Amino acid sequence: MTRDALVRYAVAAFATFACVPLTLAQTKPPAAKPAAPATQPDPTAAEFDKFREVLEEDNPAELFEAKGKELWFAKRGPNNASLEKCDLGLGPGVVKGAYVRMPRYFPDVGKVMDVERRILNCMVTLQGFKVEDLAKQPFSSETRTPDPVSLVTFVAGQSRGMKIAAPQNRPEERETYAIGREVFHYRAGPYDFSCATCHGEDGKRIRTQPLPNLTKSGEAIRAFQGWPGYRMTGGLMHTLQWRMNDCFRQQRFPAPDYASDTITALLAYMAVNANGQVYKGPGIKR
Amino acid sequence: MRIDRAFVLGAAAAALAVGLPASAGDPGAEAAAMIKRDFKPRGIATIDRLNQDGVQSLCNRTHDKPPKEIAERLEKDQLAGVQWPADGKLLGDWKAGEQVAQSGRGFTWSDKAGVTGGSCYNCHQIGPNETSFGTIGPSLYQFGKIRGYGADIQKYAYGKIYNAKAYNLCSLMPRFGHVGALTGKEIRDLVALLMDPSSPVNK
Numbered sequence: 001m002t003r004d005a006l007v008r009y010a011v012a013a014f015a016t017f018a019c020v021p022l023t024l025a026q027t028k029p030p031a032a033k034p035a036a037p038a039t040q041p042d043p044t045a046a047e048f049d050k051f052r053e054v055l056e057e058d059n060p061a062e063l064f065e066a067k068g069k070e071l072w073f074a075k076r077g078p079n080n081a082s083l084e085k086c087d088l089g090l091g092p093g094v095v096k097g098a099y100v101r102m103p104r105y106f107p108d109v110g111k112v113m114d115v116e117r118r119i120l121n122c123m124v125t126l127q128g129f130k131v132e133d134l135a136k137q138p139f140s141s142e143t144r145t146p147d148p149v150s151l152v153t154f155v156a157g158q159s160r161g162m163k164i165a166a167p168q169n170r171p172e173e174r175e176t177y178a179i180g181r182e183v184f185h186y187r188a189g190p191y192d193f194s195c196a197t198c199h200g201e202d203g204k205r206i207r208t209q210p211l212p213n214l215t216k217s218g219e220a221i222r223a224f225q226g227w228p229g230y231r232m233t234g235g236l237m238h239t240l241q242w243r244m245n246d247c248f249r250q251q252r253f254p255a256p257d258y259a260s261d262t263i264t265a266l267l268a269y270m271a272v273n274a275n276g277q278v279y280k281g282p283g284i285k286r
Numbered sequence: 287m288r289i290d291r292a293f294v295l296g297a298a299a300a301a302l303a304v305g306l307p308a309s310a311g312d313p314g315a316e317a318a319a320m321i322k323r324d325f326k327p328r329g330i331a332t333i334d335r336l337n338q339d340g341v342q343s344l345c346n347r348t349h350d351k352p353p354k355e356i357a358e359r360l361e362k363d364q365l366a367g368v369q370w371p372a373d374g375k376l377l378g379d380w381k382a383g384e385q386v387a388q389s390g391r392g393f394t395w396s397d398k399a400g401v402t403g404g405s406c407y408n409c410h411q412i413g414p415n416e417t418s419f420g421t422i423g424p425s426l427y428q429f430g431k432i433r434g435y436g437a438d439i440q441k442y443a444y445g446k447i448y449n450a451k452a453y454n455l456c457s458l459m460p461r462f463g464h465v466g467a468l469t470g471k472e473i474r475d476l477v478a479l480l481m482d483p484s485s486p487v488n489k
Contacts (some may be wrong), residue, residue, distance in 0.1 A: 068303050126367070148404075158483060160335075168404040175316075177311070178313035179313045179316045179317045180317075181313065182313045182314045182317035182318075183317045183320070183321065184315070185346060185349070186318070186321060186346060187338070187345060187346050188316060188335060188337065188338050188342055189335040189336075189393075190335065190393050190465045191342070191393065191460035191465070191467075192342055192451070192458075192460055192461065193460075194346075197422075197458050198422065202420075203421070204420070204422045205420045205421045205422075205423050206408050206409065206420045206422070207407065207408055207418045207419065208418050209420075211422075213417065221457045223471075248325075249331075249394050249395055249396060250317055250394060251391040252331065252335065252394055252397070253325065253331060253335060253336070254325040254326060254327050254328055254331045254332065254333050254335055254336065255325060255326050255327075255328035255331065255395060256323070256324050256325050257324045257326065260319050260323075260324035261320050261323070261324060262317075262321055262325070263324075265317070265320065
């Protein structure tokens with residue numbers, strides 16, 4: 001994509017975003033009926049879904065996908081190497097279909113890794129980057145989108161339209177899933193919250209935000225759909241590492257380490273629960 | 287409170303006893319050990335928040351289905367910890383209560399200490415003018431109108447907000463008074479929001 005095309009993309013995306021809050025405000029329903037309409041379609045959510053459809057034709061996530069592709073093939077880091085030899089689980093250099101087959105066990109490190117963690121691992125082993133530097137400010141801000149975020153978006157885009165197929169063949173993968181399920185149900189902190197408090201039942205909402213039941217096989221795909229995602233709140237590109245981090249913030253927990261075992265285990269739990277469902281690629285989030 | 291402490295100590299001892307290598311094959315213990323390794327304090331979110339108290343530990347271990355006798359004992363214990371207003375008045379100012387119900391602030395690592403709302407609308411329908419409400423908890427619209435305005439219902443509402451676990455041990459609702467998230471006055475104002483006949487909730 002040319003620079004001009006990128007700029008046009010950005011302008012078009014911005015123009016579309018600019019009218020979103022106004023339209024949402026206009027469509028806010030006047031008053032609630034006495035009974036909680038939990039089973040009725042939520043008008044705000046429905047409205048947002050319509051916007052998402054329109055926006056996804058000009059999805060800003062594609063900018064980061066393009067940036068990630070550039071980064072993947074560029075010779076970078078102290079070793080002046082590209083990531084073309086990075087093994088995402090399907091052999092060195094195979095990117096297509098890798099995203100939907102993670103987290104998985106990597107024999108070279110003797111660990112189960114999720115996609116972002118594996119990319120970091122490749123940036124360290126192939127390119128010579130230091131993991132401390134990569135982990136220092138791992139999430140997007142107004143001034144900076146970290147390289148791993150763009151790289152994850154590129155890799156995710158290479159699994160667009162494919163079925164989630166997180167492996168459970170190795171004992172390590174099965175153990176990680178089992179631990180992830182326990183992490184998901186670990187209730188603690190001042191509010192007694194676990195992941196399951198909000199994501200353990202069907203058809204619930206926080207305010208107007210629908211909450212997927214991530215313990216259920218059909219619905220767990222909603223943890224992956226739209227991630228990595230361009231988030232309209234703040235206008236930043238985020239991966240699932242960020243999503244997990246911010247969930248723990250809202251759970252009133254202390255902060256999980258970036259790319260830690262706990263996050264991998266959680267992602268493994270949800271990925272396996274989502275197995276068989278089609279992943280639509282990087283998207284847009286509210 | 288006594289049982290709480292005993293459980294915390296018990297849980298801590300169990301965690302120490304299993305250690306890291308010995309915990310292989312027990313995903314629950316593995317998860318607890320992993321969480322303790324991977325989380326760091328941030329802002330007001332201190333690391334001791336990872337420790338489960340007696341109620342949390344029992345609900346976690348039994349997947350929210352604790353044995354009836356133990357649940358009843360612990361619920362009684364939680365109820366005993368509720369601090370009732372000294373003057374016996376449970377009905378405050380519903381307008382102030384609406385403000386408390388609206389605020390979702392408090393206790394996250396990006397919050398300041400002491401700035402805490404009730405987060406009520408996050409999970410409950412309450413007043414008729416707020417259409418942005420969650421559905422994790424039941425609708426509280428017309429709370430008093432449906433249940434009556436009697437002293438026993440007032441007491442239940444106050445106690446439930448103060449410590450939801452005193453009535454249903456593995457309830458999803460936080461223990462707002464018990465953990466110091468809400469003051470006695472704030473809870474009274476919330477009771478008024480639900481129970482005052484002039485509150486919009488009961489119109």
